[in-house]
Amino acid sequence: MPFDDSPDHGVIEVPYQRLSSDALDAILAEFVGREGTDYGDYEVSFEQKKAQVLQQLKTGQALLLFDPIAESCHIEMTEVVRSHGLRPD
Numbered sequence: 001m002p003f004d005d006s007p008d009h010g011v012i013e014v015p016y017q018r019l020s021s022d023a024l025d026a027i028l029a030e031f032v033g034r035e036g037t038d039y040g041d042y043e044v045s046f047e048q049k050k051a052q053v054l055q056q057l058k059t060g061q062a063l064l065l066f067d068p069i070a071e072s073c074h075i076e077m078t079e080v081v082r083s084h085g086l087r088p089d
Helices: 021-035 047-057 078-083
Strands: 060-067 072-077
Touching: 021 047, 021 072, 047 060, 047 072, 047 078, 060 078
Parallel strands: none
Antiparallel strands: 060 072
16 A cells, blocks of 8 residues: 555665766755655754755665656655555565
8 A cells, every 4th residue: 555645656766876966966856845844943954954865865764766657756764665565666
């Protein structure tokens, strides 16, 4: 069963290290721009948010996924992907 905002079939995990720095930056910017997370009382800049997501990719806490059917990228927490029994192709 798919989870919210995540592709559910034909998804490919993409090692972020294989992307050019420009491509990765564009994906991070697009993701952070749509994310809509409320940081409460803290002001977190757009660049800080991108850095946080990049750090999660580097530590393996998050995965970069590509949905070839929708031709879109998605970043999801690794534990969420695994807890739903989904494994990218």
